[in-house]
Amino acid sequence: MAGIYVHVPFCISRCSYCDFYSTLSDYETRDAFLRALLKEIQSTGYGEPIDSIYLGGGTPSLLSPGDIEVILDALAHAFKIKDDAEITIEANPVTFDRVKLRAFRSQGINRLSLGIQSLKDSELRLLGRIHTAEDAIDAINMVSEIFENYSLDIIYGIPCQDKSGLDQTLRGILTFSPPHISAYELEYHENTLLHKDLIQGRITPPGDPDVSGLYFHLCDVLSERNYVHYEISNFSLEGF
Numbered sequence: 579m580a581g582i583y584v585h586v587p588f589c590i591s592r593c594s595y596c597d598f599y600s601t602l603s604d605y606e607t608r609d610a611f612l613r614a615l616l617k618e619i620q621s622t623g624y625g626e627p628i629d630s631i632y633l634g635g636g637t638p639s640l641l642s643p644g645d646i647e648v649i650l651d652a653l654a655h656a657f658k659i660k661d662d663a664e665i666t667i668e669a670n671p672v673t674f675d676r677v678k679l680r681a682f683r684s685q686g687i688n689r690l691s692l693g694i695q696s697l698k699d700s701e702l703r704l705l706g707r708i709h710t711a712e713d714a715i716d717a718i719n720m721v722s723e724i725f726e727n728y729s730l731d732i733i734y735g736i737p738c739q740d741k742s743g744l745d746q747t748l749r750g751i752l753t754f755s756p757p758h759i760s761a762y763e764l765e766y767h768e769n770t771l772l773h774k775d776l777i778q779g780r781i782t783p784p785g786d787p788d789v790s791g792l793y794f795h796l797c798d799v800l801s802e803r804n805y806v807h808y809e810i811s812n813f814s815l816e817g818f
Contacts, residue, residue: 581631584653587636588635590673612649616649620655636668637670669692670692671693676720689728693731696711696736700738705764706771727818729757729760730751732760735789
């Protein structure tokens with residue numbers, strides 16, 4: 579199997595825990611990025627059939643449907659994309675509406691990965707997320723209407739998070755029976771705002787036993803809902 583990853587580095591703001599490369603979005607920077615990306619795609623053709631394309635970031639859903647169409651067209655000309663290839667775009671809950679989602683879907687994107695991280699507002703504020711729990715629920719509603727195949731990202735091990743807080747998030751997302759769930763332990767990377775807060779004593783991370791307890795709890799909850807635990811952070815329903 580062969581796949582293509584395209585990193586789209588633009589964000590509205592940087593989350594407190596994020597150490598991925600990203601930059602604030604403006605028209606001139608996006609235009610320069612797209613021109614450079616198209617040149618790279620054109621010079622990197624590959625003969626083996628491509629099974630998957632993943633547009634990650636950053637926040638690829640900040641790009642316009644027109645931008646996404648240009649990228650996908652360039653990839654289709656430079657690579658042999660299989661007819662049944664899985665094409666995923668990452669999204670933040672407040673960067674799209676139904677019109678934009680339908681445009682993405684019509685362009686061939688057949689899977690969306692939505693970063694909600696939590697359905698508890700106090701946890702979202704600590705993580706520096708720009709959306710609320712209500713925003714996340716609204717976004718899941720839209721995505722589930724338009725995409726059959728989608729994934730929800732959540733984070734566990736957040737300071738002050740206990741099982742009841744994690745359950746609040748799990749109950750909310752399981753209402754939709756999402757085809758795929760990714761659950762990541764919160765990490766404190768150097769040069770992030772969260773790491774700075776940790777060093778300066780403004781937050782206290784949960785201990786390893788507490789984090790392990792949360793992890794095994796979410797594994798149990800998802801197993802009871804028939805999710806296949808196929809990788810340490812990833813769970814899917816059969817067929818996805």
